[in-house]
Amino acid sequence: MKLFGSLGSPYARKVRILLAEKNIAHEFVIARGSAPDSPVPPYNPLGKIPTLVRDDGRGLYDSPVIIEYLDAFGTGPKMIPEDFDSRIEVRRWEALGDGIADATVNISHEYREPADKQRSAEWFAKQQQKIDRGLAVMEKDLGSNAFCFGQRFTLADIAAGYALGYLDHALPKVEWRSKHPALARLAQQLYARPSFTGTAHVASK
Numbered sequence: 001m002k003l004f005g006s007l008g009s010p011y012a013r014k015v016r017i018l019l020a021e022k023n024i025a026h027e028f029v030i031a032r033g034s035a036p037d038s039p040v041p042p043y044n045p046l047g048k049i050p051t052l053v054r055d056d057g058r059g060l061y062d063s064p065v066i067i068e069y070l071d072a073f074g075t076g077p078k079m080i081p082e083d084f085d086s087r088i089e090v091r092r093w094e095a096l097g098d099g100i101a102d103a104t105v106n107i108s109h110e111y112r113e114p115a116d117k118q119r120s121a122e123w124f125a126k127q128q129q130k131i132d133r134g135l136a137v138m139e140k141d142l143g144s145n146a147f148c149f150g151q152r153f154t155l156a157d158i159a160a161g162y163a164l165g166y167l168d169h170a171l172p173k174v175e176w177r178s179k180h181p182a183l184a185r186l187a188q189q190l191y192a193r194p195s196f197t198g199t200a201h202v203a204s205k
């Protein structure tokens with residue numbers, strides 16, 4: 001299996017954390033989906049990363065689908081529980097993480113535009129609200145629990161950890177820890193896991 005991604009893509013990191021947690025052999029190929037000579041479009045017509053190339057040569061996207069596919073492989077425990085209610089709850093955590101990452105990507109990309117081409121203050125506020133409300137729900141649902149869902153590490157923890165990690169990386173001025181002590185505690189634990197240290201963001205997206 002081959003994964004196309006970049007060291008700055010949050011969604012690629014989500015997949016890479018799962019690959020590490022499940023100890024799945026793969027080749028990680030750094031690529032941008034939109035570059036003129038990108039190797040990605042033949043495998044993903046949307047030209048986005050992450051894109052997985054399965055052993056039979058077929059492409060797979062986007063990150064939630066890749067995650068579901070990969071959860072069937074490897075020696076590690078299942079990251080998505082099989083029981084329906086638990087599965088839906090874990091996938092809700094994933095949707096929250098993805099939404100926080102989406103808003104973080106939107107804001108950080110906009111900061112790279114020249115000031116006179118940037119969106120309105122209202123647009124920035126709306127994106128920030130998505131982050132703030134998403135974090136508030138994660139904080140409430142985590143509470144004093146050791147894991148985001150159930151009694152063990154799952155995709156819910158990957159989702160929270162990758163979203164917080166990207167927020168720290170892309171918008172370091174957003175101070176979220178004082179208002180979200182449960183998430184701060186969780187992040188400290190997650191960031192120390194080999195799957196997180198081995199996939200840390202090192203470049204801008």
Ligand SMILES: N[C@@H](CCC(=O)N[C@@H](CS)C(=O)NCC(=O)O)C(=O)O
Pocket residue numbers: 008009010011012033034046047048049050062063064098205
């Ligand atoms: N929802 C998608 C998002 C993927 C995505 O937007 N990836 C970005 C890089 S972080 C990308 O490839 N953007 C290029 C483009 O949109 O053309 C997923 O979870 O995989």
